Amino acid sequence: MKRALFAGLVFLTAISFLSLGAPDYTIVPWPYGAVVWIGAPSQDAQTMVDYAIRAVQNVFRFWGIHPPSPAANWAHPVQTSSQAWYRGTMEQIQSPSVPITDFIGRDYSLIRGTPVPEPGSDELLILPAPSWEREKIPPLIIGAYPDRESMNAACGDYSFIGTYGPPLSFRALMLEKPTGPSASLIPILASGSDIILPRTDDWRSILDHEIAHWLTSLVCRYEGTDFGSLPPVMAEGIADYTAYSLSGAGRRWENVAAAWVQAGGKLDSVPPPLWYDVGTSVVDYLVERKGKDVLLYSLPEFAADWARQAAAITPGWRASLHNEKLTDGDRALYEATLERLDLCAWMLDPVLPPEAQALLDKLYTGKGAPSDIDAFWKLISTAPPPPSHDAWARLARREDTFRIVQYRDGDRNGERMARARVEINLRKYREGGDWQGYYHWFITGLRKVIAAWGDTKGG
Ligand SMILES: [Zn+2]
Numbered sequence: 127m128k129r130a131l132f133a134g135l136v137f138l139t140a141i142s143f144l145s146l147g148a149p150d151y152t153i154v155p156w157p158y159g160a161v162v163w164i165g166a167p168s169q170d171a172q173t174m175v176d177y178a179i180r181a182v183q184n185v186f187r188f189w190g191i192h193p194p195s196p197a198a199n200w201a202h203p204v205q206t207s208s209q210a211w212y213r214g215t216m217e218q219i220q221s222p223s224v225p226i227t228d229f230i231g232r233d234y235s236l237i238r239g240t241p242v243p244e245p246g247s248d249e250l251l252i253l254p255a256p257s258w259e260r261e262k263i264p265p266l267i268i269g270a271y272p273d274r275e276s277m278n279a280a281c282g283d284y285s286f287i288g289t290y291g292p293p294l295s296f297r298a299l300m301l302e303k304p305t306g307p308s309a310s311l312i313p314i315l316a317s318g319s320d321i322i323l324p325r326t327d328d329w330r331s332i333l334d335h336e337i338a339h340w341l342t343s344l345v346c347r348y349e350g351t352d353f354g355s356l357p358p359v360m361a362e363g364i365a366d367y368t369a370y371s372l373s374g375a376g377r378r379w380e381n382v383a384a385a386w387v388q389a390g391g392k393l394d395s396v397p398p399p400l401w402y403d404v405g406t407s408v409v410d411y412l413v414e415r416k417g418k419d420v421l422l423y424s425l426p427e428f429a430a431d432w433a434r435q436a437a438a439i440t441p442g443w444r445a446s447l448h449n450e451k452l453t454d455g456d457r458a459l460y461e462a463t464l465e466r467l468d469l470c471a472w473m474l475d476p477v478l479p480p481e482a483q484a485l486l487d488k489l490y491t492g493k494g495a496p497s498d499i500d501a502f503w504k505l506i507s508t509a510p511p512p513p514s515h516d517a518w519a520r521l522a523r524r525e526d527t528f529r530i531v532q533y534r535d536g537d538r539n540g541e542r543m544a545r546a547r548v549e550i551n552l553r554k555y556r557e558g559g560d561w562q563g564y565y566h567w568f569i570t571g572l573r574k575v576i577a578a579w580g581d582t583k584g585g
Contacts, residue, residue, distance in 0.1 A: 151245050155203055157196035158182060158256050159265030160242060165272050168325055178268060178333060184372055185337045189418050194263060197254035204252040211241055211250050236262040258344055266340060267320045274324040284527040285469060288323040288332035290339035331369045338368035345422050355429040359396045363405020370406060378492060383407035384450035385460035393443065394436040397579040398535055399466045411443045458494040465580030467502060470572045473524050476517035477510050509565035521568065525552050528571045544574040
């Protein structure tokens with residue numbers, strides 16, 4: 127009883143804390159929860175909602191399982207003040223007619239709906255829970271940002287192009303220096319089950335990928351395991367395999383995975399930049415050999431002892447890639463992926479020379495050569511003329527990403543030291559207005575922290 131009361135109080139504190147900013151967003155209910163448009167909804171907002179509904183059907187059918195069922199009143203969620211919501215929750219907790227077992231160990235939002243604060247008011251929109259396999263599940267909230275810059279800036283993290291799940295609050299708690307939630311994150315943080323994406327050209331495949339994570343986490347929950355315990359290479363592999371299959375894209379991941387195998391790479395120690403391509407190839411291999419249902423049933427085993435499972439999968443999986451003939455373009459793509467050149471370029475976006483972008487376009491379409499990677503680094507190693515105040519401010523907002531990437535990768539070979547010097551020096555030269563010094567340390571950060579996996583391999 128005490129425990130339930132405590133949870134209620136914590137909840138109220140969270141809501142009032144979150145209502146402090148003056149956020150600008152629009153909440154649009156969709157059958158599985160809500161789409162939250164950061165800023166005004168774009169002109170083709172309905173296009174994204176329609177696509178998302180179809181994507182849920184397609185992703186679930188692709189894996190041979192029933193999609194979740196929307197709640198009856200999904201289109202007209204209850205609107206109430208946060209005070210009334212809190213009072214109602216307390217009454218329900220204290221009511222003798224409601225068994226306390228309804229609350230202990232269960233998510234309130236499944237019983238009473240998920241509250242999402244309305245912008246600039248004390249009102250809440252209560253999203254009813256959809257259900258799946260006869261159980262209520264948290265609604266899915268999709269946060270749609272106008273572009274990648276605003277999304278990454280709001281999250282204080284420039285390393286991602288889309289996310290699923292509640293990693294933001296986790297990240298804020300775990301980082302040594304939390305950047306603090308921005309007002310535009312309010313609706314996102316209010317839910318336990320979310321997707322965030324920007325309205326860039328590739329939003330459809332990002333959405334397919336993130337919805338596949340939603341499916342995976344529901345299956346994990348159903349089978350009594352935790353999505354967060356899955357080996358990341360498998361979680362990302364399932365998501366990318368789904369998105370590639372649904373879009374009918376080519377099998378470029380196969381060449382990257384083959385390059386990893388032919389370089390002697392192991393399945394239980396895949397570096398983060400290769401999780402997606404190597405993961406896709408493992409999932410493709412397992413689906414071909416055992417079928418989609420067996421793969422989904424195996425998730426608890428993957429979560430429980432990945433080293434053992436990986437050892438069992440390795441011989442056959444390796445053999446399937448060993449004879450793959452790799453071109454120069456494939457090897458260059460592999461190196462570029464390992465060095466995360468796409469992220470390096472995005473970090474430098476405010477001052478990136480167009481020639482460097484052209485090199486990346488070549489590399490990531492498999493038309494590059496290993497010499498293009500050296501050419502990329504050579505191009506960006508010379509500081510461009512001092513940028514505008516605005517461009518420098520955009521670079522400065524990216525500084526925390528060095529720490530975030532370092533943190534997520536784990537501390538290898540004393541790189542954390544390099545990162546610490548990067549942060550200290552970036553701040554020093556920024557505050558002193560020394561562009562040459564600042565740029566030098568920014569590139570050092572890209573090489574030592576972001577591109578670390580490719581860098582250490584080369585010695
Ligand atoms: Zn993912």
